[in-house]
Amino acid sequence: MEYRLDTNVAKFEIHQEPHGLWDLWVDGMPTLTFQSPEEAARSVYNKRTGYVIWDQLEEHNAPENIDGWTKHE
Numbered sequence: 001m002e003y004r005l006d007t008n009v010a011k012f013e014i015h016q017e018p019h020g021l022w023d024l025w026v027d028g029m030p031t032l033t034f035q036s037p038e039e040a041a042r043s044v045y046n047k048r049t050g051y052v053i054w055d056q057l058e059e060h061n062a063p064e065n066i067d068g069w070t071k072h073e
Helices: 037-045
Strands: 002-006 011-016 022-026 029-034 070-072
Touching: 002 037, 011 037, 022 037, 029 037
Parallel strands: none
Antiparallel strands: 002 011, 002 070, 011 022, 022 029
């Protein structure tokens, strides 16, 4: 399972690892690992992704929670 979010700056994806953790990918590159997809989505909204270009933005169009992401089985 994964979640995707296309923004005006980058394409974000949240992928489930085999052991149950969730990886945040930015433009095809892994950045950080989280306990849940909700936590990963919040990191994008809060600009704590490990992707400097995104994290330093003044404004962005990412949703506050995972409900605004597209889910793929």
